[in-house]
Amino acid sequence: MNTPATDVSRAAPGWPGIAPTWTSSAKDLVTTALGRGRVWASIGHGILNEVYWPSAGEPQVRDLGFIVASPGRWHELKRIRQYRLSLQQPFIPLPRIVHEGDGYRLELNLSPDPIRDVLLVAFRLEGTDLKLYTLLAPHLGGSGLRNNARAADGLVAWTDGVALHLAADCGFSRASAGYVGSSDGWQDFAHHGRMDWTFQDALDGNVALTGELGACAGVLALGFAPTQEGAGTLARSSLAEGFSSVRRSCAAAWQAWATKVIIPEAPEPVRREAWLSAAMLKVHEGRSYPGALIASLSIPWGNTSDSTGGYHLVWTRDAVEAAFALLAIGCVEDARRVLEYLIATQRADGSWSQNSFPDGRPFWSGVQLDEVGFPVLLAAKLAEQGAIDGLTGVTEMIGRAVRYLARHGPGSPQDRWEENAGISPFTLGVEIAALVTAAEHLPAAESAYALSLADYWNERLEDWTYIENGTFSPAFDIDGYYVRIAAPLLEGGLRGRIDISNRPGSSTPVVALIGMECLYLARLGLRNARDRRIQNTVKVIDGLLRVQTPHGIAYRRYNGDGYGEHEDGAPFDGTGVGRLWPLLTGERAHLDLLLGIDTLPWLEMMTQMTGPGGLIPEQVWDADPVPGPGLEPGKPTGSAMPLVWAHAEFLKLLIARHQQRPIELLAGVERRYRGRRPEAATWHWRRTQPFDALPAGRELLIENPEPFQLHYGFDGWREVTDQSSEASAFAIHAVRFDNADVAGHSVLDFTFYFPESHRWAGIDYQILLGEPDTGVTRS
Template sequence: MSGTEDAPGAPGIAPTWTSSAKDLVTTAVEGAGRLWATVGFGIVNEVYWPSTGQPQIRDLGFIIGFDDGSWVEVKRARRYVLSTPRPYIPLPQIVYEGPGYRLVLEIVPDPQRDVLLIAWRLEARGRLYALLAPHLGLSGLDNTAWVEGPELLARKGDRNLCLLAEPAFSRGSAGYVGFSDGWQDFARHGRMTWAYARAEQGNVALMGELAGSAGVLALGFADSTEGARLLARSSLCSGFPAAREAFEQSWGIWGRGLELRNSRPDLARMAQLSAMVLKVHEDRTYPGAVVASLSIPWGNTTNDPGGYHLVWTRDAVEAGLGFLAVGHTRDALRMLDYLLATQEPDGHWAQNRFPDGRPYWNGVQLDETGFPILLATKLLEGRLIERTPAIEAMVRGAAAFIARNGPLSPQDRWEESAGISPFTLGIEVAALVAAADFAEADEDAYLLSLADYWNERIEAWTFVEAGGPLGEPGDGGYYVRLAPEARDGALEMPIEVRNRVGLTVKAAAMIGLDFLYLARLGLRRADDPRMRSSLAVAERVLKVTTPCGPAFHRYNLDGYGEHEDGSAFDGTGIGRAWPLLTGERGHFELMAGGDPTPWLEAMACMTGPGGLMPEQVWDAAPIPERFLYPGKPTGSAMPLVWAHAEFLKLLTASERGAPHERLEAVRARYDGRIPSASTWHWRRTAPFTRLPPRRELLIEAPVPFVLHLGFDGWQRIEDRPSTPLPFGLHGIRFGRDELAGHTSLEFTFFDPASGQWSNEDHRLALDA
């Protein structure tokens, strides 16, 4: 079947992954199988095993070699139609048709084994050839491929694969990508002429010639060559029909449990598909781990082992809330269990992590600390779970972390800048209110006091009054995308714009849609004049009109997206429009008394050929040679779990008349009204220079301190030691009576541990 000669051209060209433009994602919904596959450009590309965090191949495609010496690679021809039995059953049939050929594929992950099965049928005067690009061990580097009888095999460390065929391959070859692989053979000779036995330690590929006009491929994975071979053989022995039946039956049972109320048929289909996408992204080796996307943004330009097949706490909770919206409580509960198990000892969650719990990036985003509190509270308010010691400990730990470290977040929700965004601050406030019900003695009053204060200060920290850099005559001001600090004048401070080399702008010159979540959480009313004026500015600055409808940029000057010529994001670029933001805008429309249906329709339109929703859509003139069309997916992540969850939540919110995220605890405390906090919390990370009348003052710090203070221009000087506060904080409280009659408070700090005085004096004006 193969020769004995080793392939030339080691180690091959520099490896990359494949395009993130997926047509479908699939996995078995139950059983022992631990394999996830994606389909893009009509072929299988990344296959993930043994968890959603570990892609093991670049792609598995096909060439048709005709008897007249011509040939076609079906991926490049792009003449195919993909269908599934139901929107919620990811069992694809792909039909390719072109001059002189018709190829039909059915793709099924074996529910009982770590094997991907592909049934094929070819109508053509020629033969079918399978091309496989192993990327074992999260990389295309240092893979070894070989042909052994009728078997195509590859290995890297303890990651092994075996590709078998029934009928068996009649020939096979191993080679180095770009030099001696099967595609190069056809490109140079118009047919399969090479039969190399082995390609060691490089970016390798395998080709197998299929016999007959129909058959089945089995791609097995294991921690040994023997194990991969055994699993692939077992699947072939069990047969494709048995795997297909078990796969379809289990998905059918799951999908029929979706609860959709009076939805339009087309929107209901999109909801069913969206729920399926969320479910596919859940790991079974590590139940409850939901990765952000089974894709690698602009993957055909990078060998990055991370991609989006990682668990972001924010995206996982969005998925959990999406499952709750359509009645799949058990799926949401597994996500909560996963979050309980992955919380860091200090109460926060790592920026993202592999499904097995290992952190990948270690940034801190306070919205990701607050979101699990919201999920647990939502489940409890709906009486879907009982309070447990584990849940109580999680909520108290997360609330303590927010209380100690807020209101500034080291990263915003776009993972780019430190500071205060209306989105993150809103999540912090809602989480503190929800957590108060879990607090121990004296903690609940502190949490509610802090929440009231931060809520009252949202505008002081993040709102630009009329006349700001983005305003026009008649505007009433706007919420900024991000304030770098929580202090007076911070909106005039510069922010470095990520992905735009050397660009800095004033905080007041950037806007995003982050403020819309304030209404969604119940902290502000949708008819608040500041919300309405902010929306007017945001729509003028961020909205783009596509053939699918309106879409929005994350913020002005965003650099995360393709370049102007459509070339891939490479650390710089131009931010494109995000469908999930269309969903956020639709939620606001609902809360303002409008009809969210047009926003749902726009989201459903901004999809790929299989209905998957991307991270970004193209918002410029079409560039056909790069497959970029207005309103359609770019090379960013697709599908994006967050976007599909947003669609589900908007659809169910439109049916029920209220956002799914809104908690009863938050509604009862604020109901959209700005509170007048009884206590203002002064911190060196969030100082203020004027205290309104009839407020108490709490000066606090994360460590014990002595306050050297005086009133009315350093009169009545004294040293006052701090006392312990909840959550490891320390502070000194000034009551209303003590502050009454004074015009100012002056103070500085002494650190008993180091014996050092602060080199800065502070003055606080006291309003009568």
């Protein structure tokens, strides 16, 4: 067991240390246990990177690395990067890492403890006259600031309410606490070529701990608790049980979970990637908050920032994408837990936070309407498979979500990339599908209204997002295409401009911005994959966004994207160049699936764009190699890795290939639309979504969130009348005009009076009756 460090003296110099950062997001693997233990760990460059406790949303350690030293020579392993990582089974994320270099071989085996908040590392160093040193960088409380470190009985760190203890079964011959950049272990070796410092304390700063291990083989235990004493007790208890027993228990739990997973036949590299992807989804689920599926156990370009954010947060969209994948591979209970979590974290108004910590606390404050619609789609999919029985609160959740969509759609304050307000084909498609599937769970009046609104939005989808004879039409010999996102209708819609995020001061006409958003329309069953408009847009997508790399085809999010490394490979810092997204390879492949084309080549390409451990990244590099940061064409960048959404997309594509049907294609949507644009019986006019003409044979609802009096007349303000609105479904107030009400008239003139606030709208509107809408509102 641990023995007290010897020759330990005085407080470390160099307070408070350099500005802290996290580590690179280029991970080899992430892992956790499936028992009561609440530790998650990432592995990168062959060592432990961020370690999370007591939830997957709370990183507490920057990294835990190693120095191998002999007389006159020393090697920090994370910088040398000469190692191999392997798994006994791809669905058991317990890695064996072997570092080999000049005169040494270090084998590391990792296992979280299933019953304690402890991570064990078994080590064995081989070579002549060698010593092994640990380098531990605490980031307790989610930051490298205001940490405290002490070299005493083991290596100890603490801050308010959080503590860690690194113990070794062979003890530490010597230990030291220091400040990063001045008196830490790396600086010691860099200055002296050996471990020379033995400082006892480093307080209230960016701290580090160094330990000389008492033997070349043994076990390290990294324990976490609210108190220093508790962390030490847990670490020593885990050592007492022994590494073999702990690892055996951890592996058995993963093996038992894997018996529920169904992976169809495919070439072995694809099947292996599928098993690993399934495990990656499971790794990212919370323990204290079951169903809280975070987006990634990583911090994109974390080696440049100490942000408390990163991707270790729950995004409703990413969680549902993962839940669909879990459902597809047979993990029904796991998918149900995601829905239970979403029911619990829905806000009173029916929406969800843009993202949140696993306990439900919001992090960012934006609203994305696809994130309001996705939980409804998940509930509908579970219901479709007979897997919703016993869940309570589902109907109430659906009602609140649809109320929010009905009152605030179709335009969203943010699109799925969290960058722009407007009408995106992707977001609108999710909204429409949610309205249709929700109808089965709503009272009659609300059901009828939801279907009416869905039909109207679906009919208008092209009016709002498809440009005839746009900027790219001549180059691709097409008559039109879907845009990435249209500006809000009152800001010009298809005639408006869109700001390019991460490129300050840059904007572009809506018609000059292309993304892959429209492909989901076919996947959801709203449009046929062979629809001329979809096929037109694919020509532009493949022409502008598609890049062939040595490892396969991948796509940019949109032309002009600025989210990615700079041209020279420098990390994204708020500006950059958008790189390639493997998950978009999966989205493009789903269209081929719907066209009857085998998607195996796409799956194989996604398999080849992974990191050293098989993890699928958020982005891959798309330019010439840059040796310094290790950027290679078609291989991961410093963006998030693993990306849960990307692993989910891979699994969904594999299962869809087997079933010949996208997972997201819901029976209710398919029955109603069969991939065709409908003709809505009723058009819904709102001041935020106006139109200037009503086609013949359609009824008209003039709507507003608050009560109003409609002051109206016909054909130049003749036959002037006032009519009070009536509350309809979802507390939307409306005045209805059926065909008889407008018969014999060519123009409806109107304005609003709001009795609750005693004010007039101050604008006169008119609608041409029996005419197609031109997209320009007359007032």
